[in-house]
Amino acid sequence: MxxxxxxxxxxxxLFNIGLHRAAASLSDLTGKRVVVDLPRLWVCSxxxxxxxxxxxxxxxxxxxxQFFGGAIAGDAVLLLxxxxxxxxxxxxxxxxxxxxxRLDQSAREVIAEIGNVVLSSCLGAFGNVLQVAVSFSVPRIxxxxxxxxLRSVVIERExxxxxxxxxxxxxxxxxxxxxxxxxxxxxxKSLELVSQxxxxxxx
Amino acid sequence: MxxxxxxxxxxxxxxxxxxxxxxxxxxxxxxxxxxxxxxxxRWLEVATGWSAxxxxxxxxxxxxxxxxxxxxxxxxxxxxxxxxxxxxxxxHEYLVPLPxxxxxxxxxxxxxxxxxxxxxxDGRPDGAVALIQDVTERVTMxxxxxxxxxxxxxxxxxxxxxxAAMSHELRxxxxxxxxxxxxxxxxxxxxxxxxxxxHMRRVKMGAWHLLGIIEEILTFSRLDAGREPVxxxxxxxxxxxxxxxxxxxxxAQQKGLAVRVQLPExxxxxxxxxxxxxxxxxxxxxxxxxxxxxxxxxLRAWSGPGVLHLEVSDTGPGIAPEYLERIFEPFxxxxxxxxxxKGGTGLGLPVSRRLARLLGGELExxxxxxxxxxxxxxxxxxxxxxPARAGETA
Numbered sequence: 001m002x003x004x005x006x007x008x009x010x011x012x013x014l015f016n017i018g019l020h021r022a023a024a025s026l027s028d029l030t031g032k033r034v035v036v037d038l039p040r041l042w043v044c045s046x047x048x049x050x051x052x053x054x055x056x057x058x059x060x061x062x063x064x065x066q067f068f069g070g071a072i073a074g075d076a077v078l079l080l081x082x083x084x085x086x087x088x089x090x091x092x093x094x095x096x097x098x099x100x101x102r103l104d105q106s107a108r109e110v111i112a113e114i115g116n117v118v119l120s121s122c123l124g125a126f127g128n129v130l131q132v133a134v135s136f137s138v139p140r141i142x143x144x145x146x147x148x149x150l151r152s153v154v155i156e157r158e159x160x161x162x163x164x165x166x167x168x169x170x171x172x173x174x175x176x177x178x179x180x181x182x183x184x185x186x187x188x189k190s191l192e193l194v195s196q197x198x199x200x201x202x203x
Numbered sequence: 204m205x206x207x208x209x210x211x212x213x214x215x216x217x218x219x220x221x222x223x224x225x226x227x228x229x230x231x232x233x234x235x236x237x238x239x240x241x242x243x244x245r246w247l248e249v250a251t252g253w254s255a256x257x258x259x260x261x262x263x264x265x266x267x268x269x270x271x272x273x274x275x276x277x278x279x280x281x282x283x284x285x286x287x288x289x290x291x292x293x294x295h296e297y298l299v300p301l302p303x304x305x306x307x308x309x310x311x312x313x314x315x316x317x318x319x320x321x322x323x324x325d326g327r328p329d330g331a332v333a334l335i336q337d338v339t340e341r342v343t344m345x346x347x348x349x350x351x352x353x354x355x356x357x358x359x360x361x362x363x364x365x366x367a368a369m370s371h372e373l374r375x376x377x378x379x380x381x382x383x384x385x386x387x388x389x390x391x392x393x394x395x396x397x398x399x400x401x402h403m404r405r406v407k408m409g410a411w412h413l414l415g416i417i418e419e420i421l422t423f424s425r426l427d428a429g430r431e432p433v434x435x436x437x438x439x440x441x442x443x444x445x446x447x448x449x450x451x452x453x454x455a456q457q458k459g460l461a462v463r464v465q466l467p468e469x470x471x472x473x474x475x476x477x478x479x480x481x482x483x484x485x486x487x488x489x490x491x492x493x494x495x496x497x498x499x500x501x502l503r504a505w506s507g508p509g510v511l512h513l514e515v516s517d518t519g520p521g522i523a524p525e526y527l528e529r530i531f532e533p534f535x536x537x538x539x540x541x542x543x544x545k546g547g548t549g550l551g552l553p554v555s556r557r558l559a560r561l562l563g564g565e566l567e568x569x570x571x572x573x574x575x576x577x578x579x580x581x582x583x584x585x586x587x588x589x590p591a592r593a594g595e596t597a
Binding site: 097 | 285286287288290291292293294316318321323328338341342349352
């Protein structure tokens, strides 16, 4: 499944709208200026996903999963390297959590909330622009390896072959940049719907 | 589970949740599409003192007037639109205003974390449910932990600053003592009698000794704080061993001890920190010479699979089994009367073992009382790889 350049631009725009909303919410929550931008975006198969992620992340990962359903359905994951999640939680709360460099219970909640804001903003933007209703499950945070993350990504069989929309994201706050990845795994059926809606939008 | 338990005959999903919620140590608050309370579990009854009968059916903002226009009200509205919202106590303090218990005097309101999710009926949002957890205790503990951490960091910082200051304050005057002694010894200022020269030599020896002790304490505190840098390079240990032997030979000769060196003929190569290796060998050889009154001190080296062994043995008094591990504890000498006789800080062996471990190796001892001691340093030929991280392929 390949997107045309125009569709790819439209997808970029969709994620950008979502991330902009997420940044506004996070700034509002923390009282700090938070910028979330999107350096890169790609669509790949699940097999490729592992290889591509292996190039950019290592070690333990902190992931926030949120399943979504409706006209398009799948699993959305915010993925951060463990140390980066610690730093992000630390910066977001002004050093209140992640004591001793660990993702303690409070830091996990903070990451879960950040994941919730980012994932629901992006999926919400999808829903709005594509004019489909999207509902979400409770976000779940896990500390896991890349293999663990890939195993825990599940979509329903009737959605067809799974594909991943991967958005490299960058959180900028307090003068620091923290990179993470937003991975939306949807079946080929949902991807076709997205593709059609994007095509309709750009034509 | 019993098949006909009347308690499990449940009505709507909201009622089911609230019933189930009676068994939870968490608040379960359900609202309908118009944000009127539909479910109020026992936990909320206890937390507020209001029974479900008093609350159910009333608008949420009527029950909690403080909620109007807040992010919490917004969260319920977003849940009605199908979104699930996490409410971390780190960003919100609390979802609904509930009084805090007497155990947490710092908080008028219970600190909460919450999840607000849509309640679906026939696949469509028909209300929302909030699962509220009391995290006041956790917040209190974290605040205490943070305060303790800050105190500990403060103390550690004070210690480091003290060490840095001490290093400067002690080394500067010693520099002056050694420098001026050298100057006097050259007799540039004026001639010295033999007796004066002898006294000068004693002053200098004392000063060098003191400098050595200060360096040892500083190395120990840097190692203790994990601040000792390691510079790995490929080195041949033979010249390093020869250097270390040369440093102790004068004292050995004075005591009439033989110093023997046995190195393999084939060149050895190890990737390690040459300075630290020398420091360990000088420590071990210095100790061997210091504690041996007759006989010999020997340095041997040989390589095994992936490792290099360096052994310093002596024909000294030996160490009783009960002291074998204690000698690696800081500020310990086997017989504290030795400290006065033999001098030293008692840090030589602890520093050496810590250095050996810093280099990825180990320092061990074997000894027989009355026959002597063997200290065996084992170093990896190549520095240990940092442990592979999960998720990486080899």
